[in-house]
Amino acid sequence: MEHWDGGLMMTHDDLISEAEKVLKPVTKGSRMHADVGAAVLSEKGKLHVGVCVDTWGWGICAERSALAAMITSGEYAFQKVVAVCRDEKTGKLHVLPPCGICREFMRAIDPKNLEAKIILGPGREEALKDLIPHHEWPQPLN
């Protein structure tokens, strides 16, 4: 899975599998943590993972958790990202599209991420820019 320049080459299935590995649902009081896992492949081909944290006052999605790990390592741009959760009743794994806050976060940390791929299923991806159309700073009215 290693690329010539040391970066990883990862397919949708690889990234989905890495996101699945970090799923570890824990209930604390009425809140559940780590029931969504995310994996992001940075621009340089480094893998970062994260889970959601759900608290009363403030929580964070798995995608932003993984992106924060990427930023901690010094990168802001990424190639692709995926988030997954497992349905407790059926046991089936699902790919989740990022929420609006995560989409905007991805754009805000580096405008290059508008070209990054958001994995929406094993054979399905969309560029971030197609998930947040009309993202340009508005022109003055007059």
Ligand SMILES: [Zn+2]
């Ligand atoms: Zn989100």
